Amino acid sequence: MPRVSVVVRTKDRPAFLKRALTDIAAQTFSDWEVVVVNDGADGAAVRAAVADSARPGRVSVVDSPGDGGRCVAANTGIAAAAGEYVVLHDDDDLWHRDFLTRTAAVLDASPADAGVMVETEIVYEKADGAGWVETHRAPYWQGMTGVSFTTLLEVNRAVPISFLYRRALHDELGPYDESLDAVEDWDFYLRVTAKHPIAFLSGTPLAFWTQRPAATGADGNSMFELAAEHARDDLAVRDRALREWVAVNGAGLPLYIASVEKRIRADMAEHLAGLPDRIVEMAHARHPLWRRLARLRRRRT
Numbered sequence: 001m002p003r004v005s006v007v008v009r010t011k012d013r014p015a016f017l018k019r020a021l022t023d024i025a026a027q028t029f030s031d032w033e034v035v036v037v038n039d040g041a042d043g044a045a046v047r048a049a050v051a052d053s054a055r056p057g058r059v060s061v062v063d064s065p066g067d068g069g070r071c072v073a074a075n076t077g078i079a080a081a082a083g084e085y086v087v088l089h090d091d092d093d094l095w096h097r098d099f100l101t102r103t104a105a106v107l108d109a110s111p112a113d114a115g116v117m118v119e120t121e122i123v124y125e126k127a128d129g130a131g132w133v134e135t136h137r138a139p140y141w142q143g144m145t146g147v148s149f150t151t152l153l154e155v156n157r158a159v160p161i162s163f164l165y166r167r168a169l170h171d172e173l174g175p176y177d178e179s180l181d182a183v184e185d186w187d188f189y190l191r192v193t194a195k196h197p198i199a200f201l202s203g204t205p206l207a208f209w210t211q212r213p214a215a216t217g218a219d220g221n222s223m224f225e226l227a228a229e230h231a232r233d234d235l236a237v238r239d240r241a242l243r244e245w246v247a248v249n250g251a252g253l254p255l256y257i258a259s260v261e262k263r264i265r266a267d268m269a270e271h272l273a274g275l276p277d278r279i280v281e282m283a284h285a286r287h288p289l290w291r292r293l294a295r296l297r298r299r300r301t
Contacts, residue, residue, distance in 0.1 A: 007077030010091040025054035029100035088160035114196035115165025149193035156186035162207040
């Protein structure tokens with residue numbers, strides 16, 4: 001049995017898949033298997049890419065059932081995984097060559113930690129002829145020193161390529177939520193951190209989340225291509241959790257918090273009404289709260 005199972009979700013992107021398999025084969029940690037999940041793509045093209053990879057004997061291919069989708073593909077891969085540790089390596093993302101060595105060592109040394117996340121960089125790419133080339137990089141959540149339930153409540157601060165975790169978490173907490181078309185990773189992180197600590201490796205970035213803002217179709221990123229689904233499912237996760245809380249505790253506290261927020265918005269809008277428009281617009285561009293308050297200000301005037 002391999003120590004680590006790497007689940008690679010792919011759909012209609014054989015060039016990215018080949019790159020991902022090359023990336024995994026370059027890891028300094030060698031006790032791994034790869035489960036490629038064909039999410040409704042051309043199965044022959046996926047298997048051809050695997051056959052051309054550096055270590056085809058350590059890579060298996062499974063087909064996502066039915067209409068597939070991100071969550072179904074993730075669960076299909078996890079079900080086929082044999083490793084003690086597991087990680088989702090989407091076909092367009094990349095790792096530092098020591099990612100598995102360093103993250104597996106953390107989990108080996110710390111049985112209390114359910115998983116480990118790492119410092120991550122965003123790698124921006126643009127089309128160049130028949131392929132994609134890097135244009136620049138930016139830190140993802142610069143200065144972050146840890147991931148906790150508290151910090152995740154506001155917004156997702158992690159991406160699948162950055163997270164190695166214990167396969168047994170799915171036996172305890174269940175699979176990725178297939179009712180979601182997006183944010184399935186955030187929903188799972190919330191379930192994990194509500195019960196267990198997660199380690200964090202800061203310093204040298206070990207995971208690289210590639211983004212292609214101008215790309216569409218098969219080459220696009222889910223965060224751009226599924227922007228509407230992200231917003232909808234973010235609300236669905238929050239609404240479901242709030243309903244569960246209200247079923248036990250009643251609606252008193254949520255109603256009080258909503259009234260406080262309403263008063264804060266009204267007070268801020270009143271203060272903003274006396275500021276020069278240029279100052280207000282500069283503030284709006286820098287923070288989502290200011291953008292919300294700008295809308296309130298325009299309604300008042």
